[in-house]
Amino acid sequence: MAKFEKTPGWLDWYAGPAKPRFKLPAGAVDAHCHVFGPGDQFAFAPERKYTPCDASKDQLFALRDHLGFSRNVIVQATCHGADNSAVVDALRAANGKARGIATVKRNITDAELQALHAAGIRGVRFNFVKRLVDFTPKDELMEIAGRIAKLGWHVVIYFEAVDLPELIDFFTSLPTTIVVDHMGRPDVTKPVDGPEFARFVDFMQRHNNVWSKVSCPERLSVSGPPALNGEQNAYQDVIPFAKTLIETFPDRVLWGTDWPHPNLKGHMPDDGLLVDFIPHIAATPELQQKLLAGNPMRLYWPEEA
Ligand SMILES: O=C(O)c1cc(C(=O)O)oc(=O)c1
Numbered sequence: 001m002a003k004f005e006k007t008p009g010w011l012d013w014y015a016g017p018a019k020p021r022f023k024l025p026a027g028a029v030d031a032h033c034h035v036f037g038p039g040d041q042f043a044f045a046p047e048r049k050y051t052p053c054d055a056s057k058d059q060l061f062a063l064r065d066h067l068g069f070s071r072n073v074i075v076q077a078t079c080h081g082a083d084n085s086a087v088v089d090a091l092r093a094a095n096g097k098a099r100g101i102a103t104v105k106r107n108i109t110d111a112e113l114q115a116l117h118a119a120g121i122r123g124v125r126f127n128f129v130k131r132l133v134d135f136t137p138k139d140e141l142m143e144i145a146g147r148i149a150k151l152g153w154h155v156v157i158y159f160e161a162v163d164l165p166e167l168i169d170f171f172t173s174l175p176t177t178i179v180v181d182h183m184g185r186p187d188v189t190k191p192v193d194g195p196e197f198a199r200f201v202d203f204m205q206r207h208n209n210v211w212s213k214v215s216c217p218e219r220l221s222v223s224g225p226p227a228l229n230g231e232q233n234a235y236q237d238v239i240p241f242a243k244t245l246i247e248t249f250p251d252r253v254l255w256g257t258d259w260p261h262p263n264l265k266g267h268m269p270d271d272g273l274l275v276d277f278i279p280h281i282a283a284t285p286e287l288q289q290k291l292l293a294g295n296p297m298r299l300y301w302p303e304e305a
Pocket of ligand 1 (some may be wrong): 132
């Protein structure tokens with residue numbers, strides 16, 4: 001199979017992460033992470049917008065164990081397009097400790113959807129971030145949503161905060177639970193109580209089928225400091241945004257590492273220190289339990305929750 005050359009300037013995931021100081025609650029779930037290839041087994045998609053380093057299932061499972069998580073939710077990365085083989089392979093190898101989110105096209109058959117379900121897929125991702133994917137017509141997405149709703153799956157959406165106004169009608173017409181990636185990517189240089197973030201909070205307030213991942217401080221932060229070199233007070237500017245969502249919607253928030261952190265430009269965080277960020281945004285054991293165990297179990301392993 002083809003050898004892949006990484007996108008120039010690509011930052012590889014951080015090897016040798018710290019052991020977190022924060023003790024995760026029992027049964028904690030890393031509810032947003034990816035696998036990349038390895039490219040010589042699972043080719044990257046021709047239509048991809050970036051070519052990453054490899055990040056295998058075994059490396060993901062080693063990180064899970066090192067950080068103290070019990071389970072993973074593995075989200076199809078855009079570099080694999082709508083070929084979910086790498087995620088499915090990881091789910092099958094995880095012995096029930098992982099569930100997944102796929103990307104599918106309208107031509108997928110019912111039998112293929114059933115096979116994804118059997119492997120542990122529980123949702124599809126609709127991506128509206130223009131630097132990551134080409135445009136898919138909304139009628140195609142709506143048709144997919146209608147089909148996956150019958151399987152009890154949900155829709156994960158990824159978009160930029162500035163695009164919410166034009167997308168909101170589509171989002172609110174989706175027939176499933178909706179999970180927003182990375183808090184809808186707020187501009188954290190704007191006030192947490194300003195109109196842009198208020199729009200997102202209002203979206204969650206009005207629609208109780210909308211959940212949010214309070215993930216990716218390393219992607220959203222402008223002030224830093226980065227989670228590197230033992231830093232225990234990282235990403236100060238992101239804290240009020242994540243804290244607001246966790247405290248306002250304690251039963252509809254999820255957390256994930258986002259390992260292996262596609263497309264970071266400035267730095268690659270130490271995932272152990274990212275875990276140490278959690279108590280800054282979820283301040284009490286009750287909030288931590290919901291965020292890290294209760295909520296993801298209810299959504300991804302309802303039969304056990
Ligand atoms: O912001 C990103 O670049 C990014 C990309 C992907 C992906 O390529 O799937 O997933 C993420 O969660 C975030």
